[in-house]
Every structure is written in structure tokens, then in C-alpha cells.
Amino acid sequence: MPSSQTLIRGGLVLIDNARFAEASLLIADGQITAVIDGAGPDGLPVIDARDRIIIPGLVNGHTHSHGALGRGGVAPDATLETFLTGASALNGQRTTDDLRLSAELSAAEMIRKGCTACFDLSVELPGPTVAGIHAVARAYHDAGMRAVVAPMISDRTIFQALPGLLDAFDPPMRAALSAITLLPWQDTLATVHRALESWPVPATRVRPGIGPAIPLHCSNDFLTACAALADALDLPLQTHLAETRMQQVAAQSRYGTTLTAHLDVLGLLSPRFSGAHGVWLSRDEAARLAGQGAGIVHNPLSNLRLGSGTAPARALLDAGVVMGVGTDASNTSDGQNMFEAMRLAATLSRAQAAPSDQWITVPEAFHMATEGSARIMGLPRTGRIAAGWTADLLFLDRDYCHYVPLRDTLSQIVLAENGGALREVMIDGQIVMQDNRILTLDEARLATRARAAAARLDTANMQARIKAEAAATITRSFCHAACTAHHH
Ligand SMILES: [Zn+2]
Incomplete structure (x- = not known):
């Protein structure tokens, strides 16, 4: 018998991501051990969920x-490239404590x-x-969240990554920007390797990954070394x-082919x-x-905010x-609301001028935002409610306006929910949010620390920000001209 069992009694439960039914759930050791028709057995600790949708x-x-600690720091008219031009001014000068603080803020927002x-x-x-990588891992561990922590690494700045960009600057600025270099990739990867070997928390809930930032920002040897480490x-x-x-456009110029074809030739594509x-x-x-079992993560809000475009989600799904x-x-997204991201994944496809049978359906959007992302993270048995799957559950208030009256529960969740009806959150069998309070983090103290850290960092990064703003103007016109020329 499992050491300690909990019964989630009642509730309108989404079973197997397929159908809603009035059911109870038996939870033990972080897993759903049984989905039970009706009220379930007596004599166990009970979470009463009769007025919840689960x-x-x-x-x-x-x-x-x-x-999270950079919130509000991205110009309203930023594109990805102008944002990257100023990324060091936004993320620079941070201590290990700042990295942990930002991860805690981020976790608090996601749980909420x-x-x-x-x-x-x-x-x-x-x-x-x-220390920095471990600080982020510990933040998620202590927050009670499940995470893949992948250090985002590169060996080229944006000025080295985009062919021709440096030439757009006048000589003094070109010289200053050319002088910015990143560490040799061998050193970077050695650090990452050491961090992974001494992983500070149980890897069952918070596990490591690897994040070569952008192919153009990584040399080919670096990319293949990252893939080799991921395989090993x-x-x-x-x-x-x-x-x-x-x-x-830059890939055509640098590689003579598309980004994905280039990665394919390098051997990067795989189910990982x-x-x-x-x-x-x-x-x-x-x-x-x-063909290689690889994945794509659709980030509709970020793509809208930075004017990047709209991902061809239907074509990607149809291709397998x-x-x-x-x-x-x-x-860059001004928030981390997965309900909003899921809703946009469904609704944005409707504006892509396809016939309505080409739209992303409600079940497709829900699947992508649960099992799809979990598969990409390499999380086994996560993202659905069934016996043997992880006890990561959301409890929505059935009496909240989104569900009154209730006719098509999954549609009403995907197309209306924004987190307003969320009452409790369970991760790995533990309740981490309840009564509008996150139990694993002190949010008031987080807010105090965040305000102080942001004030200190903004002062420390002020000169860098002024330079970045000047560089962003040139970068913006360079990218516009490069894309326009390519188009013609
Ligand atoms: Zn990103």
C-alpha cells in the first residue's frame, strides 16, 4: 500500500483528456492511483471538490x-531583434540571488x-x-513546481549572429559592438556539464535540459556539442x-538554406x-x-507582442x-498566463484565413497545452487525468461566471478561462495554492525583494541601456531593410 493516500472527493473531472464525469480521485506518492466513479471510499484524508471542475x-x-525581474522593461515597440540588442541591459549585473528571485517570481505567476x-x-x-543554474533549480523545487531548467547559452552576440548588421553602424559604434564577445563555447558547456553532474535537487520534479539560445547565435560546433550532451x-x-x-533571411545568408535544414544536417533534430x-x-x-519526432512550442502572445507573426500551427500539426x-x-509577453496562451492557440488560427475546418480545435489546443508540452519536456505520464499519471491538477470554481450556465465544459475552459476561476493548484500530489494564497512562496516578501532588486539593477544597467537604445534604432532599420530586400 502507498504510504499516504488522499481522496479528492467529487468534482467534474476531465478524464483521459476526453470526457467530463462526476468522479473522485485517489492520490498517493504524487500520482493519481485511481479514478473512481462517485464518492470513493471512507477513512482517508479528503479534499472536498464537489463544487470544482478538475x-x-x-x-x-x-x-x-x-x-520576471525584467517585467515592464521591454519597449512597447520592441521587435525580437531590438529586444535582443538590449537584452544584456535588461538581464545584466544580476547576482545569484537575483536569478533565484526571478525564478521564484516566475513560478509564483505561473502557479497563480x-x-x-x-x-x-x-x-x-x-x-x-x-551556482546560477542551481539557484534556478532550487527555486522551482522549493516552489513545488515541475520544471525543466535549461541554461540558455550562445557563443555569438546578435551583432555577430546577423550577417551585415555590424556594417550598419558607424565606425566608433561598430568598434564598440565588435568588442563585445561571449565566452568560448567549450568553457560554457563545461560549466553546464558541471552543473548537471552536481544537480542540487531530485531530478524527478525539477530536471535539467539544455538551451542553445538561437541557432544563428551558436557556432555549428557548439550546436553539435549541445546535441551530443543532450544525447549522452x-x-x-x-x-x-x-x-x-x-x-x-540570415539563415539563407549564413547557411544557404533554412534554419531547420541546417539543424537537420548537423544532426540536431530528434525526439529530444x-x-x-x-x-x-x-x-x-x-x-x-x-520525420525526426521533434517538437515545436507555439507562443502566440509573444509572437503578437513582438510582431514576429503567427506560427503555422495547423500545417505543423498536420505534418505530424x-x-x-x-x-x-x-x-516579452508581459505575463505568463497559460490559459491565455492556450486560448490564443485556438483563436488565432481562426484569423489565418483558412477555412473553418482548418482551425485549431478546442481539444487540440487543450492537448497542446498539456500532453503536448509535457512530451516536449520529456515528462512521462504528465498532462492528463488517469490512473498512473502525475497528480498535477487544477481546481476551477464551478460557480464562477465562466461556467454559469455550463454547456460545453472544455470549450468554456479553453475559450473563456483566464485563471479567474482557479481556486486550488496541486503539483506532484501537493496543494501549492489555496484560498488565493501560494503555500510554497512568501509573495509579499517576494514583492519587496523584487522592487529592491529592480531598482538596484536599473541603476547598474543605466549606461548599458542608453547604448542599447541607440543600437536598437540601427538594428531595427537593418532588419527591416534586410527582410524587404529578401522579399523583393
Ligand atoms: Zn523565448
């Missing part, structure tokens, strides 16, 4: 914990909005440290793939591989991804690509 926790297939697991590409500047240690690997048109965004993917690229949904970071 669904699996939403799985965020792509985010960045460092973004119904996310129980996330794929975090977290960055540390000028390069990763063992069985890690999920994620990169930003074809997020913007500029990236595909996922690309975030995938906005500018061709049919050939979709076929390559599908494993699809997840993500929020991207609290800086």
Missing part, C-alpha cells in the same frame, strides 16, 4: 525565468495562472555559472527556431529536440521536424510535428 495542470512549453510545469530557458550573463545525458534540448523572418515559436517554418521544415504551447517570458 483538469490537468497546464504545461508551459517555453518560458524564461529571468524575464494554472501552470504546473514549465520548460525554462534561463540566462545568466556574461555566461552560466554552476538524455536531456531535452530547446532552441528558438525561426521566431522571426529576419532569422530565416524542440523549437520555440516556429513562426517562419516552411513545409519542408515541418516535414523534417516531424509534436506541438506544445508556451507563454514565453514575463518581459
Whole structure:
């Protein structure tokens, strides 16, 4: 017999991600051990859920914990490329405590909005440290969340990544920007390897991954070394793939082919591989991804916010690509609401000028935001309610306006829910949010620490920000001209 069992009594339960039924759930050792018709046995500790709708926790297939402390710091007119130009001004000068604080803020926001697991590409500047990577892992562990913590790494700045960009600057600025270099990839990867070997928390709930940031920002040797490490240690690997048109234009210039074809030739594509965004993917690229069992994480809000475009989600699904949904970071998406991301995954497809039978359906959007993202994270048996699956559960208030009256429960969740009806969150069998309070984090203290850290970092990064703003103006016109020339 399992050591301690809990009975979740009653509730309108989404069983097998297929149908809703009045049911009870037996939970033990972080797992759902039985789905029971009716009220269930007596004599066990009970969570009364008769006025709840119970669904699996939403799985965020792509985010960045460092973004939480950068909230509000991304210009309203930023594109991805101008954002990257200033990324060091937003993420620079951070201590190990800052990295942990940002991850705690990020975890608190995700839990509040119904996310129980996330794929975090977290960055540390000028390069990763063992302490920094471990600080992020500990933050998720202590918050009670499930996560893949993948250090986001590169060996080229944006000025080295985009062919021709440096030439757009006047000589003094070109000289200054050329002088910015990242660590040799061998050093970076050695640090990551050390951090993984000494992983500070049980890897059952918070496990490592690897995040070569953007193919153009990584040399080919670096990319293949990342893939080799992922293979050797069985890690999920994620990169930003074809997020913007500029990236595909630069790929043609640098590689003479598409981003995905280039990665395919390098041997990066595999079931361990996922690309975030995938906005500018061709049919050939979709076929390559599908053929290797690789995944794409759809980040609709981030793509709208940065004007990157709209990912061809239907074409990717039809090609057989494993699809997840993500929020991207609290800086570039202004928040991490997985309900919102899932809803946009469904509704945005309706604006892509396809006939209505080509739209992303409600069950498809829900699947992408649960099992799809979980598969991309390499999480076994996560993202549905069934015996033997992880006890990561959301409890929605059946009396909340979104569900009154209740006719089509899954549609009303996917197309209306924003977290307003969320009452309790369970992760790994533990209640982590209840009575509008996160039990694993001191949110008031987090807020105090976050305000102080942001004030200190903004002062420390002020000169860098002024320089980044000047560089962003040139970068913006360079990218616009490059994409326009390519188009013609
Ligand atoms: Zn991202």
C-alpha cells in the first residue's frame, strides 16, 4: 500500500483528456492511483471538490525565468531583434540571488495562472555559472513546481549572429559592438556539464535540459556539442527556431538554406529536440521536424507582442510535428498566463484565413497545452487525468461566471478561462495554492525583494541601456531593410 493516500472527493473531472464525469480521485506518492466513479471510499484524508471542475495542470512549453525581474522593461515597440540588442541591459549585473528571485517570481505567476510545469530557458550573463543554474533549480523545487531548467547559452552576440548588421553602424559604434564577445563555447558547456553532474535537487520534479539560445547565435560546433550532451545525458534540448523572418533571411545568408535544414544536417533534430515559436517554418521544415519526432512550442502572445507573426500551427500539426504551447517570458509577453496562451492557440488560427475546418480545435489546443508540452519536456505520464499519471491538477470554481450556465465544459475552459476561476493548484500530489494564497512562496516578501532588486539593477544597467537604445534604432532599420530586400 502507498504510504499516504488522499481522496479528492467529487468534482467534474476531465478524464483521459476526453470526457467530463462526476468522479473522485485517489492520490498517493504524487500520482493519481485511481479514478473512481462517485464518492470513493471512507477513512482517508479528503479534499472536498464537489463544487470544482478538475483538469490537468497546464504545461508551459517555453518560458524564461529571468524575464520576471525584467517585467515592464521591454519597449512597447520592441521587435525580437531590438529586444535582443538590449537584452544584456535588461538581464545584466544580476547576482545569484537575483536569478533565484526571478525564478521564484516566475513560478509564483505561473502557479497563480494554472501552470504546473514549465520548460525554462534561463540566462545568466556574461555566461552560466554552476551556482546560477542551481539557484534556478532550487527555486522551482522549493516552489513545488515541475520544471525543466535549461541554461540558455550562445557563443555569438546578435551583432555577430546577423550577417551585415555590424556594417550598419558607424565606425566608433561598430568598434564598440565588435568588442563585445561571449565566452568560448567549450568553457560554457563545461560549466553546464558541471552543473548537471552536481544537480542540487531530485531530478524527478525539477530536471535539467539544455538551451542553445538561437541557432544563428551558436557556432555549428557548439550546436553539435549541445546535441551530443543532450544525447549522452538524455536531456531535452530547446532552441528558438525561426521566431522571426529576419532569422530565416540570415539563415539563407549564413547557411544557404533554412534554419531547420541546417539543424537537420548537423544532426540536431530528434525526439529530444524542440523549437520555440516556429513562426517562419516552411513545409519542408515541418516535414523534417516531424520525420525526426521533434517538437515545436507555439507562443502566440509573444509572437503578437513582438510582431514576429503567427506560427503555422495547423500545417505543423498536420505534418505530424509534436506541438506544445508556451507563454514565453514575463518581459516579452508581459505575463505568463497559460490559459491565455492556450486560448490564443485556438483563436488565432481562426484569423489565418483558412477555412473553418482548418482551425485549431478546442481539444487540440487543450492537448497542446498539456500532453503536448509535457512530451516536449520529456515528462512521462504528465498532462492528463488517469490512473498512473502525475497528480498535477487544477481546481476551477464551478460557480464562477465562466461556467454559469455550463454547456460545453472544455470549450468554456479553453475559450473563456483566464485563471479567474482557479481556486486550488496541486503539483506532484501537493496543494501549492489555496484560498488565493501560494503555500510554497512568501509573495509579499517576494514583492519587496523584487522592487529592491529592480531598482538596484536599473541603476547598474543605466549606461548599458542608453547604448542599447541607440543600437536598437540601427538594428531595427537593418532588419527591416534586410527582410524587404529578401522579399523583393
Ligand atoms: Zn523565448
